[in-house]
Amino acid sequence: MQTDESGILEHISTGVIALGPELQVCVMNPAAEVLLEVSAARVIGNHASQLLLRSQELMQTLDQARRAHASLARRSVQLLLYSGQELQADLIATPLVDHPAGYSMLLEILPIDRMLRMSRDENLLQAQETTRAVIRGLAHEIKNPLGGVRGAAQLLARELPDETLAEYTRIIIREADRLRDLVDRLLGPNQRPKLQALNIHEVLEHVRNLIEAEADNRITVGRDYDPSLPLLPGDRTQLIQAVLNIMRNALQAAETPEDCKLVLRTRSQRQFTIGTTRHRLVCRVDIVDNGPGIPDDLQQAIFVPMVTGRPDGTGLGLSIAQAIINRHGGMLECASEPGNTRFTIYLPMESDHAETR
Numbered sequence: 001m002q003t004d005e006s007g008i009l010e011h012i013s014t015g016v017i018a019l020g021p022e023l024q025v026c027v028m029n030p031a032a033e034v035l036l037e038v039s040a041a042r043v044i045g046n047h048a049s050q051l052l053l054r055s056q057e058l059m060q061t062l063d064q065a066r067r068a069h070a071s072l073a074r075r076s077v078q079l080l081l082y083s084g085q086e087l088q089a090d091l092i093a094t095p096l097v098d099h100p101a102g103y104s105m106l107l108e109i110l111p112i113d114r115m116l117r118m119s120r121d122e123n124l125l126q127a128q129e130t131t132r133a134v135i136r137g138l139a140h141e142i143k144n145p146l147g148g149v150r151g152a153a154q155l156l157a158r159e160l161p162d163e164t165l166a167e168y169t170r171i172i173i174r175e176a177d178r179l180r181d182l183v184d185r186l187l188g189p190n191q192r193p194k195l196q197a198l199n200i201h202e203v204l205e206h207v208r209n210l211i212e213a214e215a216d217n218r219i220t221v222g223r224d225y226d227p228s229l230p231l232l233p234g235d236r237t238q239l240i241q242a243v244l245n246i247m248r249n250a251l252q253a254a255e256t257p258e259d260c261k262l263v264l265r266t267r268s269q270r271q272f273t274i275g276t277t278r279h280r281l282v283c284r285v286d287i288v289d290n291g292p293g294i295p296d297d298l299q300q301a302i303f304v305p306m307v308t309g310r311p312d313g314t315g316l317g318l319s320i321a322q323a324i325i326n327r328h329g330g331m332l333e334c335a336s337e338p339g340n341t342r343f344t345i346y347l348p349m350e351s352d353h354a355e356t357r
């Protein structure tokens with residue numbers, strides 16, 4: 001390869017990094033500096049693993065490319081920068097053989113355009129909406145005859161000549177009730193949220209008390225609140241339900257409550273787009289736990305109703321939480337790896353509601 005005399009690398013928007021034989025950074029173009037929020041002057045000579053706060057996936061990509069002796073692309077990788085910001089990008093690693101300047105690897109970092117990400121999210125949301133609609137239809141179909149079965153069993157119980165047979169009708173009634181409760185949860189919260197100006201910290205503190213009580217005070221819940229957050233329009237009962245479902249999962253995923261370290265964090269975020277609406281200000285709530293993480297095969301599907309990784313789970317908690325947040329015009333996201341699972345709730349803080357303090 002000739003040197004980049006034309007300065008082309010200076011002008012492309014893809015981050016390009018050339019690594020030496022020990023995977024030390026040798027060349028870095030300005031786009032890579034901007035994307036990774038580092039200056040080339042400071043990182044040249046450093047090992048590639050020091051480019052990011054969490055570089056596991058980057059290093060895996062480089063390693064796999066090196067072993068395969070072929071270019072390797074990894075799509076949609078979440079990179080954690082030193083600033084704490086996350087960058088979603090495609091990574092392409094290309095091993096270089098006998099390079100005249102001694103470079104051993106070329107790394108390209110292509111940021112995923114926010115619009116593209118949004119449309120991916122939109123597709124996902126659409127698919128989830130469809131699943132939810134199918135399940136809701138099915139739930140209604142089950143509920144109607146169920147009322148009939150229960151009523152008939154009650155009538156039958158009264159007519160039974162022999163008390164010993166009553167056990168059977170009791171079973172029918174009990175199981176019908178169990179099924180009705182399940183179907184009610186499947187149908188989800190059926191009321192539109194009643195929006196009132198509320199203090200999100202009051203909601204979080206309430207759920208924290210509930211969870212601590214559930215865990216016999218054996219759980220640690222850290223807090224990192226932004227006290228300057230204004231009130232926001234929300235339905236208190238529904239938001240409590242949503243946050244409780246998320247926090248309860250973390251508690252259930254931990255081996256013992258003592259192992260479960262939860263952190264609640266609030267921040268405001270300016271100019272944020274949810275779906276197709278751009279909001280001037282949104283409230284961001286992170287619920288982070290240190291548990292085992294969501295199993296890989298479940299990650300894409302956790303918001304789909306009835307998807308569960310627990311033997312006694314119904315798989316409805318997160319689907320209900322997402323439905324509630326969506327009805328608030330908000331968004332629920334998740335990123336998980338062992339030791340670090342984060343659910344993020346975004347809620348719009350439309351000023352017409354928020355100002356009615």
Ligand SMILES: Nc1ncnc2c1ncn2[C@@H]1O[C@H](COP(=O)(O)OP(=O)(O)OP(=O)(O)O)[C@@H](O)[C@H]1O
Pocket residue numbers: 245249250253289291292293294295298302307308309310312313314315316317318319341
């Ligand atoms: N913080 C977490 N850590 C590890 N796994 C999680 C976490 N949150 C969710 N999960 C996984 O996602 C699955 C789906 O969660 P969801 O709350 O929707 O259903 P559930 O907990 O199985 O049942 P339900 O909430 O209806 O009782 C869980 O079964 C679990 O496998």
Ligand SMILES: [Mg+2]
Pocket residue numbers: 245248249313316317318
């Ligand atoms: Mg749950």
